[in-house]
Amino acid sequence: MPKNGNNGKPLNVVGKPFRKVDARAKCTGQTKFADDIVLPRMLFCKILRSHLPHALIKNVDVSKALALPGVISIITGKDLPISYGILPVSQDELALCIDKVRFIGDPVAAVAAIDEDVAFDAMNLIEVEYEPLNTISSIEEAILIDDPLIHEYGDAGNVHKKVSLEFGNVEDGFALADLVREDTFFYEGNTHLPMEQHAAVGNFDPDNKLTLWSSTQTPHYVHRALAKVLELPASHIRVIATPNGGGFGGKSDPFNHEVVVCKLSMLTGRPVKVTLTREEVFYCHRGRHPVLMHVKTGVKKDGAITGMHFQTFLDGGAYGSYGVASTFYTGALQTVTYDVPRYKFQGLRAFTNKPPCGPKRGHGTPQPRFGLEVQIDKIAEELKLDPAAMRRANLVKPDTVTANYLRIGSMGLGKCLDKIVEGSGWTDKFSGWDQDNRKLPYGKGIGIACSSYICGAGLPIYWNNMPQSGVQLRLDRQGGVCVMCGSTDIGQGSDSILAYIVAEVLGIDPFDIRVITADTDLTPVDLGSYSSRVTLMTGNAAIQAAERARELLVMAVAEELKVPIENLSLAERRVFDVENPEVGVTFAKAVVLAESKFGTIGTVGSYSPPRSPGRYKGAGVGPSPAYSYSAAIAEVDVDPSTGIVVVERIWIAHDIGKSINPMLVMGQVEGSVYMGLGEVLMEEMVYRANRNVVHKFPSMLEYKSPTTMEMCDVKTYLIEDPDPNGPYGAKEVGQGPLLPVPPAVANAVYDAVGVRIDEVPITPEKVLKALREKAKGRDGRYGPTGIPSVEWPEPLRVLTPAEGGDGKEMPRVAVHS
Amino acid sequence: MSNPTKQKSHIQFALNGEPAEVAFAPHKTLLEVLREDLGLMGTKHGCELGECGTCTVLVNGRAILSCLMLGLDAEGQAVKTIEGMAEGAQLHPLQETFADTGAAQCGYCTPGFLLVAEELLKKDPNPSRDVIKEALSGNLCRCTGYIKIYEAVELAAARMRGEEAELPRESVYGL
Ligand code: FES
Ligand code: FES
Numbered sequence: 001m002p003k004n005g006n007n008g009k010p011l012n013v014v015g016k017p018f019r020k021v022d023a024r025a026k027c028t029g030q031t032k033f034a035d036d037i038v039l040p041r042m043l044f045c046k047i048l049r050s051h052l053p054h055a056l057i058k059n060v061d062v063s064k065a066l067a068l069p070g071v072i073s074i075i076t077g078k079d080l081p082i083s084y085g086i087l088p089v090s091q092d093e094l095a096l097c098i099d100k101v102r103f104i105g106d107p108v109a110a111v112a113a114i115d116e117d118v119a120f121d122a123m124n125l126i127e128v129e130y131e132p133l134n135t136i137s138s139i140e141e142a143i144l145i146d147d148p149l150i151h152e153y154g155d156a157g158n159v160h161k162k163v164s165l166e167f168g169n170v171e172d173g174f175a176l177a178d179l180v181r182e183d184t185f186f187y188e189g190n191t192h193l194p195m196e197q198h199a200a201v202g203n204f205d206p207d208n209k210l211t212l213w214s215s216t217q218t219p220h221y222v223h224r225a226l227a228k229v230l231e232l233p234a235s236h237i238r239v240i241a242t243p244n245g246g247g248f249g250g251k252s253d254p255f256n257h258e259v260v261v262c263k264l265s266m267l268t269g270r271p272v273k274v275t276l277t278r279e280e281v282f283y284c285h286r287g288r289h290p291v292l293m294h295v296k297t298g299v300k301k302d303g304a305i306t307g308m309h310f311q312t313f314l315d316g317g318a319y320g321s322y323g324v325a326s327t328f329y330t331g332a333l334q335t336v337t338y339d340v341p342r343y344k345f346q347g348l349r350a351f352t353n354k355p356p357c358g359p360k361r362g363h364g365t366p367q368p369r370f371g372l373e374v375q376i377d378k379i380a381e382e383l384k385l386d387p388a389a390m391r392r393a394n395l396v397k398p399d400t401v402t403a404n405y406l407r408i409g410s411m412g413l414g415k416c417l418d419k420i421v422e423g424s425g426w427t428d429k430f431s432g433w434d435q436d437n438r439k440l441p442y443g444k445g446i447g448i449a450c451s452s453y454i455c456g457a458g459l460p461i462y463w464n465n466m467p468q469s470g471v472q473l474r475l476d477r478q479g480g481v482c483v484m485c486g487s488t489d490i491g492q493g494s495d496s497i498l499a500y501i502v503a504e505v506l507g508i509d510p511f512d513i514r515v516i517t518a519d520t521d522l523t524p525v526d527l528g529s530y531s532s533r534v535t536l537m538t539g540n541a542a543i544q545a546a547e548r549a550r551e552l553l554v555m556a557v558a559e560e561l562k563v564p565i566e567n568l569s570l571a572e573r574r575v576f577d578v579e580n581p582e583v584g585v586t587f588a589k590a591v592v593l594a595e596s597k598f599g600t601i602g603t604v605g606s607y608s609p610p611r612s613p614g615r616y617k618g619a620g621v622g623p624s625p626a627y628s629y630s631a632a633i634a635e636v637d638v639d640p641s642t643g644i645v646v647v648e649r650i651w652i653a654h655d656i657g658k659s660i661n662p663m664l665v666m667g668q669v670e671g672s673v674y675m676g677l678g679e680v681l682m683e684e685m686v687y688r689a690n691r692n693v694v695h696k697f698p699s700m701l702e703y704k705s706p707t708t709m710e711m712c713d714v715k716t717y718l719i720e721d722p723d724p725n726g727p728y729g730a731k732e733v734g735q736g737p738l739l740p741v742p743p744a745v746a747n748a749v750y751d752a753v754g755v756r757i758d759e760v761p762i763t764p765e766k767v768l769k770a771l772r773e774k775a776k777g778r779d780g781r782y783g784p785t786g787i788p789s790v791e792w793p794e795p796l797r798v799l800t801p802a803e804g805g806d807g808k809e810m811p812r813v814a815v816h817s
Numbered sequence: 818m819s820n821p822t823k824q825k826s827h828i829q830f831a832l833n834g835e836p837a838e839v840a841f842a843p844h845k846t847l848l849e850v851l852r853e854d855l856g857l858m859g860t861k862h863g864c865e866l867g868e869c870g871t872c873t874v875l876v877n878g879r880a881i882l883s884c885l886m887l888g889l890d891a892e893g894q895a896v897k898t899i900e901g902m903a904e905g906a907q908l909h910p911l912q913e914t915f916a917d918t919g920a921a922q923c924g925y926c927t928p929g930f931l932l933v934a935e936e937l938l939k940k941d942p943n944p945s946r947d948v949i950k951e952a953l954s955g956n957l958c959r960c961t962g963y964i965k966i967y968e969a970v971e972l973a974a975a976r977m978r979g980e981e982a983e984l985p986r987e988s989v990y991g992l
Pocket of ligand 1: 861862863864865866867868869870871872873882883884885
């Protein structure tokens with residue numbers, strides 16, 4: 001039973017497919033995105049970016065550019081000397097580079113001019129003298145070469161971060177196993193490609209305060225970065241996140257263009273706008289890290305895992321961004337689907353001279369999930385087990401704590417598996433590992449995979465004891481209700497979720513409510529739209545705020561009607577006696593009564609996640625109030641003569657806990673499947689020339705993403721297994737359903753033509769190469785063959801809960817005994 | 818190189834059914850003229866290179882990419898943008914169904930999809946799913962996976978044919 005919910009009372013709003021509160025605006029072109037903001041006397045900004053991947057800046061001469069008529073101001077690195085970054089441990093970015101540039105696209109100077117054309121011409125008149133440096137273009141190079149250094153910090157040379165953790169003794173696990181498998185996988189990087197290019201408007205107001213409108217998913221973190229870099233009191237800065245035209249994680253860092261327009265506005269006293277070109281959006285990146293993986297897993301004959309050793313190598317690009325968190329995430333969630341009693345994780349993130357990687361939908365977890373689920377498939381084949389049944393038999397149990405101290409609440413993965421196995425006709429289609437007695441014709445195949453994702457990170461990005469989400473309600477005597485929250489609508493519908501939940505508690509219509517969000521002056525802090533945290537955290541905060549308001553209303557109405565408080569119910573815009581429903585007042589009258597009795601009616605609610613049982617260093621990544629679960633089956637058609645893979649249909653079941661709005665949940669599932677499909681079939685952020693650091697495809701035409709012609713049919717099942725920590729039991733859906741798609745497709749390709757593509761994306765060339773190898777009697781596989789040799793630090797050892805551990809790491813000396 | 822004092826060009830055309838005239842730098846695209854010189858911000862941009870379809874408008878009833886058309890070429894033409902799709906306060910059936918089905922998630926691609934769909938339904942009041950896919954294939958959407966968009970187009974088509982249609986239950990609640 002959810003702690004925050006309706007306690008068995010019928011629901012009037014939650015669970016119903018209402019329109020989104022902003023749907024009409026979005027369908028009439030009235031939604032104001034950042035680039036739609038126009039202010040009087042507004043200037044336009046263009047940012048000069050480095051065309052070299054790694055170079056010292058010897059001189060920047062802006063004199064010719066400044067002389068151009070219409071140019072109002074030009075700034076360079078020395079105007080913004082303070083560094084910033086999203087994580088406190090990686091404050092390694094400058095709004096404009098001072099001494100050196102680290103990738104093609106690094107910002108060097110910025111122009112403010114009376115229009116965009118003038119700004120563009122002026123940008124091209126800026127003369128920069130560079131001294132080129134050698135580049136670091138791969139994980140291997142970053143490990144081997146420490147001259148030149150891309151950054152002066154990190155764990156070793158050009159290695160940004162090394163992580164080594166061991167829960168229980170993994171070698172004991174392998175000794176207990178009937179089968180130990182080792183595999184290597186590679187997941188290529190890809191990017192968010194939001195349809196809206198990032199844009200921002202800075203305005204230094206006449207009252208000496210700064211306002212920034214920006215297409216950001218994290219206004220609170222941008223607020224903090226601006227205060228630091230611009231050296232203004234945070235209380236004099238207002239950040240308003242405009243509705244995001246898609247985010248997917250790509251608008252979650254504080255960005256140089258946001259800092260730059262603020263600074264230019266402070267210098268010129270005029271509003272300044274910047275809108276990135278599509279090419280610049282590719283350079284902003286912060287997308288999926290390319291990850292090379294080595295996975296060693298021991299299993300019993302029935303597929304029960306006895307131990308797992310997971311190694312990941314991340315190509316981080318030129319800056320830290322979320323990279324330390326991304327690295328931990330590549331090792332965090334392996335344990336939450338199938339029981340893994342002993343687990344070792346080693347992760348390494350490299351700096352390279354490429355656009356920085358960061359969080360994309362599923363942040364750091366789709367890559368290891370791909371490796372894990374393909375390896376599970378290979379294990380099932382070796383054990384001659386049905387891969388669906390083997391998964392089903394080894395699931396993590398609800399209400400348990402994993403070896404790495406993640407507390408599992410509700411767990412609907414078993415139900416998810418049952419639904420898709422039945423719905424897809426799995427048993428009538430799967431080859432049963434017997435290519436000679438196939439059920440589907442050669443070339444057609446079916447594959448399965450499972451996954452899980454967090455519903456909000458347990459910890460904020462910077463250490464503090466304050467709530468992660470706050471909601472404020474104001475009720476006025478006309479019966480109006482205004483809900484204010486720092487959350488940011490990036491298309492997922494978070495504004496609507498607030499309205500639905502407040503409407504449910506107060507017994508009014510969601511469209512009676514005015515929602516004000518993502519404005520650091522007007523709304524209480526919510527940390528932002530990342531880590532699938534918003535419905536769970538703002539939802540719980542909204543319930544608390546609304547219940548506090550309801551309490552005031554019923555107290556006042558009870559006194560007026562002389563009815564016991566317990567008898568009063570709120571529904572259909574009335575407050576009434578449940579035993580005698582005609583006795584009651586309108587909602588508006590109830591507010592008047594409450595305001596007369598208590599004064600102006602405003603309430604607040606807030607949410608902090610429960611404390612995680614993990615206490616070891618690194619335990620901050622992975623804990624969540626709840627975990628969502630997904631399972632998918634893909635049916636594919638592979639043409640053996642061309643290698644072209646067509647995904648015909650995907651059956652997906654998602655354990656949502658409880659749908660606040662099922663229609664929006666369906667949309668998130670379908671959108672996630674789409675994005676996973678793009679990643680597994682075609683999307684890749686790849687580089688060429690100049691030792692492989694020049695972006696190959698900085699355009700939408702060349703960066704292939706699925707159109708309507710590539711999108712597959714999707715059959716969706718929603719599993720409702722309410723979680724105690726979710727509002728009404730709700731869990732996340734924005735990211736999780738992407739995860740099972742790439743491995744399910746890879747497994748289906750194997751079922752179709754008998755070759756293993758251990759690499760994403762699965763392009764026709766790779767399939768053809770593997771088929772040719774197989775035809776020659778060799779291993780029908782395409783994928784990486786090895787991993788770099790690395791000196792790993794001694795792992796931090798933690799006893800598992802089953803071993804009686806307390807969640808803390810063991811003292812180092814025990815390691816050598 | 819552009820010159821900020823360069824003389825502007827002037828055109829007259831029909832915009833959302835009303836006579837309009839506007840002066841602008843002659844190199845500007847119709848997209849720029851609509852957004853910057855006429856203040857109609859409903860037309861979006863995702864690439865300005867003809868790759869994404871977000872800038873779609875109807876010119877004489879045909880869907881075109883406004884980022885690839887010079888503003889000057891709109892002289893004497895009839896241009897319709899998303900702002901002209903509703904009849905007064907009455908939304909077009911496509912706008913209603915896009916709103917009702919959640920076909921607009923972030924909403925950034927939505928104006929483009931709506932106008933392409935409007936053109937499609939004028940030509941073919943009962944398009945099959947494959948015909949819809951083909952018609953929408955020049956427009957990218959990163960949020961929806963296109964499925965709710967197909968469903969919205971089908972629902973609007975049915976309603977425009979006078980049928981009393983609703984979304985199938987499985988599209989709303991899953992199977
Ligand atoms: S803006 Fe992308 S096609 Fe016109
Ligand atoms: S709804 Fe966001 S791009 Fe289509």
